[in-house]
Amino acid sequence: MTGPVVALTWLYVPGDRPEVVRKALGSGADVVIVDLEDAVAPDRKEYARSATAELLSDPVTVDPAAVPVHVRVHGEADVKALAGLPGLSGMRLPKITHAASVHHVAALAPGVTLYPLLESALAIEHAYSIAGAHPAVRGVALGEADLRADLGVRDDAGLDWARSRVVIAARAAGLDPPVMSVFPDVKDVSGLRASCAHGRDLGLLGRAAIHPRQLPVIERAFRPTAREVEAAEQVLEASRTGGTGAQALPDGRFVDAAVVATAARTLALAGRRR
Numbered sequence: 001m002t003g004p005v006v007a008l009t010w011l012y013v014p015g016d017r018p019e020v021v022r023k024a025l026g027s028g029a030d031v032v033i034v035d036l037e038d039a040v041a042p043d044r045k046e047y048a049r050s051a052t053a054e055l056l057s058d059p060v061t062v063d064p065a066a067v068p069v070h071v072r073v074h075g076e077a078d079v080k081a082l083a084g085l086p087g088l089s090g091m092r093l094p095k096i097t098h099a100a101s102v103h104h105v106a107a108l109a110p111g112v113t114l115y116p117l118l119e120s121a122l123a124i125e126h127a128y129s130i131a132g133a134h135p136a137v138r139g140v141a142l143g144e145a146d147l148r149a150d151l152g153v154r155d156d157a158g159l160d161w162a163r164s165r166v167v168i169a170a171r172a173a174g175l176d177p178p179v180m181s182v183f184p185d186v187k188d189v190s191g192l193r194a195s196c197a198h199g200r201d202l203g204l205l206g207r208a209a210i211h212p213r214q215l216p217v218i219e220r221a222f223r224p225t226a227r228e229v230e231a232a233e234q235v236l237e238a239s240r241t242g243g244t245g246a247q248a249l250p251d252g253r254f255v256d257a258a259v260v261a262t263a264a265r266t267l268a269l270a271g272r273r274r
Helices: 018-024 042-056 076-082 099-108 121-125 127-131 144-151 156-172 189-202 212-222 226-241 257-270
Strands: 009-014 031-035 069-072 088-093 114-118 207-209
Touching: 009 018, 009 212, 018 031, 018 042, 042 069, 042 076, 076 088, 076 099, 088 099, 099 114, 099 127, 114 127, 121 127, 121 144, 121 156, 127 156, 144 156, 156 189, 189 212, 207 212, 226 257
Parallel strands: 009 031, 009 207, 031 069, 069 088, 088 114
Antiparallel strands: none
16 A cells, blocks of 8 residues: 655645635645745735635635645634644644744644744754654744844855754654755746755755746656666665675665665655655
8 A cells, every 4th residue: 555645846825815725726736835924914914814714614625635735824813713624734833943832833723733944043953852842743844034034144055054954853853854945036947956956965855836837847856867766676676686684786886774775765756655
């Protein structure tokens, strides 16, 4: 029996535009994230909350088995209004800095899957305690725009240590690899592609997007190439026929248990199954 699909593309849409949310559900994104925080002006927050609640209450529009819908909440009122709605697959919690904040949301929304967003130096320092704060936490991710401002980082490379820190925290807490933060220039396809490749090298898996045109670029960047799939198949074949212990392939590659595990993950990702 196969496991759930590995999500690689996560599309943000503003919560005060329900017609855009409906379009996003047919965009091909693995997960749609309705944003009640940064994408919504202060005078539109209440409308966004009520529109999102209405959407998540409609089983005709939102089918979690087809396209999971997460919500990036803005505050406690959002959490209380949305918890328990049938179309809600998860909550993304912005600006989390301590495990106590995760426990607070988990108490307000029992049974809801949580994804804390780490967006400050303090959050990075507490990355592991946040990742392991509660069984409801299924993933963590960076909010890179706010983190960049907090750290005074001038270019993308300045975030690499924080990215690696969150990758390690997630792994240590038994969570899936973190998803990359959004790439803000929707017209810069080559820049997005290069950034995704770099994130993949750091251990990140998948990426949030702010426009549907970014989705196929992200998908291709994080799926294994044909050469990677072929190499993984060779490793697994050698592990099945070569007996126990480490061994060397004809091309000189050394195969042991860790290499076999990596190959298995590559093939699972190629098939988009866990």
